[in-house]
Amino acid sequence: MPEYGMDALRTRRCECGAADCVAVIEMTWAEQDEADHVDGRWAILPGHTPRGGRSWRTVRETDRFAVVEVEEAHS
Numbered sequence: 001m002p003e004y005g006m007d008a009l010r011t012r013r014c015e016c017g018a019a020d021c022v023a024v025i026e027m028t029w030a031e032q033d034e035a036d037h038v039d040g041r042w043a044i045l046p047g048h049t050p051r052g053g054r055s056w057r058t059v060r061e062t063d064r065f066a067v068v069e070v071e072e073a074h075s
Contacts, residue, residue, distance in 0.1 A: 009026040010029065011025070012025060013025075023045040026064050040071065043067055045065065046064075053072050054072070056071065
């Protein structure tokens with residue numbers, strides 16, 4: 001992987017929502033863009049379960065991250 005540019009890996013926090021989760025994942029800018037520009041999509045560490053939603057499904061999974069689509073619970 002390149003060290004700089006759009007294809008370089010960047011770290012970000014897992015978005016699973018668990019209060020004690022301190023996991024980080026690595027994604028390129030393109031991968032982050034794909035996850036961040038659709039409402040209800042979260043980037044999480046593979047194997048983590050999204051918290052705070054009614055239901056969810058995996059949209060994409062790699063060895064570095066999973067993108068899940070979450071139907072968020074509304075109060």
